[in-house]
Amino acid sequence: MPLPYAQEDRAIGKRAAPDPGSAFEGRMPAAPGDLRVETHGTAPVPEDRRYGGPGRLFTVWFAPNLTMTGVFTGTVGIALGLDFATALVAVVLGTLVGAVPTAYLGTWGSRTGVGQMSLARLAFGRGVVLPGALQWLSSIAWDALIGLFGGDALAQLFGWPFWLGVLVMMAAQGALGVLGYEAIHRLQTVMTFALAAAFAVLSVKLLDGVHPAASGTVHGGDRAGAFVLTCTIALSLALSWAPYASDFSRYLPPTTSRTRMFWCTLLGISVSFVAVQTLGLWGASVFTDQTARGIDTLLGGGALGAFGLLAVALAALCSNAMNDYSGSLALQAMGVRVPRPVAAALAAVLGFPLVLWMHAADTTARFQNVLLLVGYWIPGFVAIVAVDWVVRARARGGAPVDLAAESAVGRPWWPALTAFGAAFAAAVPFMSTGLYVGPAAKALHGADLAYGVAFIVALVLYAPLRLRLRS
Template identity: 85%
Template sequence: MAMPCAQNDHAVAERKAPASRTTFGGRMPTAPGDLRIETHGIAPVPEDRRYGGPGRLFTVWFAPNLTMTGVFTGTVGVALGLDFTTALIAVVLGTFVGAAPTAYLGTWGSRTGVGQLPLARLAFGRAVVLPGALQWLSSIAWDALVGLFGGDALAQLCGWPFWLGVLVMMAAQGGLGVLGYEAIHRLQTVMTFLLAAAFAVLAVKLLDGVHPAASGAAHGGDRAGAFVLTFTIALSLSLSWAPYASDFSRYLPAGTSRPRMFWCTLLGIGFSFVAVQTLGLWGASVFTDQTARGIDTLLGGGALGAFGLLAVALAALCSNAMNDYSGSLALQTIGVRLPRPVAAALAAALGFPLVLWMHAADTTARFQNVLLLVGYWIPGFVAIVAVDWAARKRDRGGAPFDLAAESARDRPWWPALTAFVIAFAAAVPFMSTGLYVGPVAEALHGADLAYGVAFLAALAVYAPLRLRHRP
């Protein structure tokens, strides 16, 4: 079903189908602290309804990454046979390389008043249904990746069975996703300080009694392969936010400083992910696939252990609320006429069985497989929307960005779809997961180069096709 996403398209749709107005439009928050339910969906946010400053982008991108998902990801480098220092270098490089596209795309929110997947229609046209569907499925997968640890922590804290802890976690995050944009921003502001304190306590405990791996078991080609795979896993974490980027800046005024937006987002994502992955690297001998139990043991149980478990659960809540919110916008983007709050609740509900599946067998292998597989489509997506954005800037010749005018330009959808599919296909031989190792990755001792290959392939295919079609 076709879906309008620009202002002029919405005007036509509203005259023809009043239901569209209530589905894709709706009540918007009016100021910081307005915690009433945001029913507004993918329709552009008018300039006179914008508010806030770039500083809130730091907290909205910092708090959701202080999760045990990041800690557990940090342990992977040591598990692959790297020493602490080498693995840390791979983590820092991968994290900031992956965070840069997210920070760049996030600056588009204030200029357009539109979320990331709805905005991708400029490049993809009707073919946006493919990345839109992938983003919706990815948001559910991330619910499981993060909810696995949050649900486990909540279950241990309250003495519940695992499934009940996950169920309560999913219900709470779904509730935040229903409340929407402002509730998420306000929660992340508070949680930035609370979670930073909790993880600082954890860091002190680690420094006091746990020693990092001074040497690794991997050597030669295996060591190089392990370094690249650790780099890629760290990159996949921070890059995974790219399809969400402008969702959380679309209410900022159009005149908001774009450099400040970029740096607040980059540093928020980079510092938080590096911090938690460093903890994982340092405490790899303590943290197992049951990291909540590791936290409780490390903190010595009692009140301090309970505080640690609560922090793990709250961190998962922060992250997954954003997954459900962006998932609701992605679902509307592909044409599903569900009100945004209902779509957010649906994403949370679908994440529940996936968490139970990941917990039922080899958690380590299933975690790594899901983590990598949900992100292989993102580099091609980033390359395509970035090239289209640059081409539109060139075509405007210095004129201000006008969403209605840009949306009205008739451009073919097939170049973006072609580049997107080819980019993914080109990456397949370079993939390295527990489910599949491509021939090139196998020859390179498990090094996963698929993300870089997908990005470059999308650029090579899409740029010439896009530049041929001038207005």
């Protein structure tokens, strides 16, 4: 294994006690409610330090998706000319397809005690630097996508300038990312109930007297293209969590039911995303001002408007704390010897200028472009790590996962990176964004099939290469 991972490999092989001086090891939460700073990084969590049950996966994946990012994403289907019923089918279909990989990958955490990008080293070897860097950059991009609304809400609520609202938002989410795993789980448990109630109240108020689009404005091929694009956008939201998946299950005991883990994660992601996007679809005609000020105006200002702005800010905090946490683990998985809390704070710091950039010009266009572009690499990544995991599982013949033994078998990095690069290249002609529309997407009336193409190409190329390397 490459030198930067020597300490992590030692921990994998010997289940060594945490060494506070190591960048990859450190203090771990001891039980639910232990909110001290988690300095533990990518080193495996020993089995005797695991705790919790699968039910906490529902809340950790439910609360962070109740954001205005999801609401405004939901308006896209109507903006593309679809009627409410057709757009809703696209949203549900896309969300379910995108949530399944995240739910599946999340079951690996309890079996290994390791985060998702560290587990990707089994397939990518030294080449994990590429998906690790993309994941780290994506976490910063998501900080901006969601922090844009959260910071704007704080600025509107307290009468601050926009930059100050964003600064406070980034500082708060960075602090939670620094505290780590248990603090995030506890916050999401509380916010699941608080935000669900808040969004229910807001929905009743926002949609009072509002009627959804009963008929669309596009027909034939254009309608099919709009349906696929809406489905892809919904898919991209749910699938964006896949590279994070086992980061939030790595402290669960190895005996935890994988079936329950899968369903808790799938339901947490799907129910929340479908709910907020349905709100966006229903109220697309009134969500014309996609800012915190627009929400305040729709709610009529006053106490209810302030309540709505606070809910928007808290929702952004829930989501971005997870971005900063997983971003810190991705940076370490690349071999960068930065303590996990420092890496989490760094992600929040770097997200600040990106929010200001998105706010400086056509916010809506920049938002939609970043939303799609940050996820095109994920389908190929999912296909590769899933194939590698299945091949290893068959070789084990039902035996428990032994990461020391798995890591000790040297494998070339080029098959995974070759399939990864080829999958992305094959997807380019099928991309449909405001910045670029590929020739295949144009021929398909704007339908974006890039995610599906990337997954299939990676699967078809990597599977035979991986099977030939089986030992």
